Amino acid sequence: MTSYDLEAILDEMADNLKARFPTGLNDEPLMIGIHTGGVWVAEALHKRMGLSAPLCTINISFYRDDFTRIGMHPQVLPSKVHSNVEGRAIILVDDVLYTGRTIRAAINEIFDYGRPGSITLASLVDRDGRELPMQADIVGLHMTLEADQQVKLSGPSPLELSISGGSD
Amino acid sequence: MSYRQNIQLTADKNLKHFLSIEGLPRAMLMQILDTAETFSSVGERAVKKVPILRGKTIVNLFFENSTRTRTTFELAAKRLSADVLNLNIAMSATSKGESLLDTLSNLEAMQSDMFVVRHAQSGAAHFIAKNSPEHISVINAGDGCHEHPTQAMLDMFTIRRHFGDFYPLKVAIVGDILHSRVARSQIHALTTLGANEVRVIAPKTLIPANIESMGVHVYHDMRKGLTDVDVVIILRLQKERMGGAFLPSVQEYFQAYGLTEEKLAYAKDSAIVMHPGPINRGVEIASSIADGPRSVILEQVTNGIAVRMAVMSMTMGSYSAPLSTDQSLSANKRGASS
Numbered sequence: 001m002t003s004y005d006l007e008a009i010l011d012e013m014a015d016n017l018k019a020r021f022p023t024g025l026n027d028e029p030l031m032i033g034i035h036t037g038g039v040w041v042a043e044a045l046h047k048r049m050g051l052s053a054p055l056c057t058i059n060i061s062f063y064r065d066d067f068t069r070i071g072m073h074p075q076v077l078p079s080k081v082h083s084n085v086e087g088r089a090i091i092l093v094d095d096v097l098y099t100g101r102t103i104r105a106a107i108n109e110i111f112d113y114g115r116p117g118s119i120t121l122a123s124l125v126d127r128d129g130r131e132l133p134m135q136a137d138i139v140g141l142h143m144t145l146e147a148d149q150q151v152k153l154s155g156p157s158p159l160e161l162s163i164s165g166g167s168d
Numbered sequence: 169m170s171y172r173q174n175i176q177l178t179a180d181k182n183l184k185h186f187l188s189i190e191g192l193p194r195a196m197l198m199q200i201l202d203t204a205e206t207f208s209s210v211g212e213r214a215v216k217k218v219p220i221l222r223g224k225t226i227v228n229l230f231f232e233n234s235t236r237t238r239t240t241f242e243l244a245a246k247r248l249s250a251d252v253l254n255l256n257i258a259m260s261a262t263s264k265g266e267s268l269l270d271t272l273s274n275l276e277a278m279q280s281d282m283f284v285v286r287h288a289q290s291g292a293a294h295f296i297a298k299n300s301p302e303h304i305s306v307i308n309a310g311d312g313c314h315e316h317p318t319q320a321m322l323d324m325f326t327i328r329r330h331f332g333d334f335y336p337l338k339v340a341i342v343g344d345i346l347h348s349r350v351a352r353s354q355i356h357a358l359t360t361l362g363a364n365e366v367r368v369i370a371p372k373t374l375i376p377a378n379i380e381s382m383g384v385h386v387y388h389d390m391r392k393g394l395t396d397v398d399v400v401i402i403l404r405l406q407k408e409r410m411g412g413a414f415l416p417s418v419q420e421y422f423q424a425y426g427l428t429e430e431k432l433a434y435a436k437d438s439a440i441v442m443h444p445g446p447i448n449r450g451v452e453i454a455s456s457i458a459d460g461p462r463s464v465i466l467e468q469v470t471n472g473i474a475v476r477m478a479v480m481s482m483t484m485g486s487y488s489a490p491l492s493t494d495q496s497l498s499a500n501k502r503g504a505s506s
Contacts, residue, residue, distance in 0.1 A: 059206065061220075062207075062210070062218035062220045062481075063218065063220070064220075067220050067481075068484075070485070071482070071485025071486055072203060072482050077206065078205060078206040078208075078209045079206075079209055080209070081213075108219070109218075111215075112213055112215035112218070113214055113215070114214050
């Protein structure tokens with residue numbers, strides 16, 4: 001089984017984000033992590049970037065497109081967006097970008113807090129299998145997996161990536 | 169009651185209808201409170217709406233008058249993006265002689281997904297749930313003297329927000345316990361959630377026989393009953409009960425059972441005062457208390473929206489249409505966060 005040096009990957013992602021959002025800008029970006037794995041990745045990036053605005057979190061359960069099929073997740077954590085989104089540059093963070101449906105839901109939710117100036121998507125893993133036209137701006141790792149394989153981030157400490165399923 | 173026979177739950181123990189607190193396990197009540205907690209933040213946003221029930225039709229079937237309950241159900245449904253029909257049945261079809269089942273068949277024919285039912289008869293919501301097709305969920309918004317489960321859950325939500333936990337709490341419910349569906353639901357909820365002690369305080373004429381079997385302690389004296397309690401729940405004294413055999417007079421009731429500063433002093437300093445509304449000032453509660461710092465009456469109203477959103481979305485999410493092969497494939501993919 002492959003093991004990943006997530007610390008190094010997160011360092012590199014943070015560097016790429018810093019290059020995009022140089023310090024000294026009038027408007028520091030607002031970072032939003034998607035529950036649950038995305039929040040762990042966001043915490044790591046937020047710390048590395050030294051952002052002053054507290055990390056926001058969103059839970060996209062109420063925006064899912066498969067609610068009528070799977071119902072309510074029993075343990076949903078509330079969204080916490082304590083800063084004003086209006087006009088801000090947003091860094092949206094998730095753990096695995098796959099079908100793109102989570103990101104669609106997350107963007108819809110962000111707009112219900114206000115009209116952001118821009119949204120930049122950072123994802124720890126970008127795997128193939130997109131069903132919607134969503135692309136990440138900052139990616140830690142690219143993966144090509146079988147359709148029946150799953151990549152999962154466990155955490156929050158330590159953060160670990162594992163791949164399950166498939167014909168191994 | 170066996171949960172398998174409990175029509176409120178699906179085979180895999182999800183909430184299908186919300187008809188009574190009685191018969192629901194503690195874990196389900198906690199799940200309702202947790203879900204309501206996530207919905208309460210929606211009310212604080214710029215856009216107070218989530219798309220989760222978009223395209224669903226919810227019918228408020230009120231066979232009895234109500235303002236607060238009906239409007240908060242309506243607001244909850246709208247914040248979930250559902251379409252809402254408000255039917256004041258008392259003034260429509262049934263008064264023209266249509267039977268209840270015929271009214272329901274018509275509403276089903278209009279492709280409704282949920283009925284929120286208030287009725288003067290105990291068991292009405294249960295009857296409607298039993299006689300509705302599988303895809304329809306029913307929520308009891310008060311049936312006769314039986315139960316008013318969403319009111320009890322919003323009360324539990326308010327209590328949990330103030331104290332965090334139910335185990336150490338002593339709760340007193342004051343007023344017309346005999347006719348109160350609110351009290352009945354509250355007692356079931358408090359005992360299921362594990363409150364330390366539940367007391368009911370009322371004159372003998374307003375306490376049902378054998379209520380001790382529900383796990384409560386009965387008091388006829390306000391001062392004794394309020395001693396050391398954390399939560400005081402005052403019930404509305406329904407005007408129609410006054411002057412009859414139940415009570416001598418409003419003045420006398422207020423003297424003995426109306427909540428005043430003097431009586432409230434027997435409760436803990438940290439005690440909160442609740443009331444399901446509408447309040448009768450100077451009948452069951454003094455104005456100074458209703459408007460005072462220990463009153464959480466208006467918080468209860470706000471919390472009612474989040475709790476009703478939780479119950480509506482949980483019951484609506486429990487029905488899943490049969491999966492096609494194509495759908496089950498993408499459901500499988502969801503395992504990984506996409």
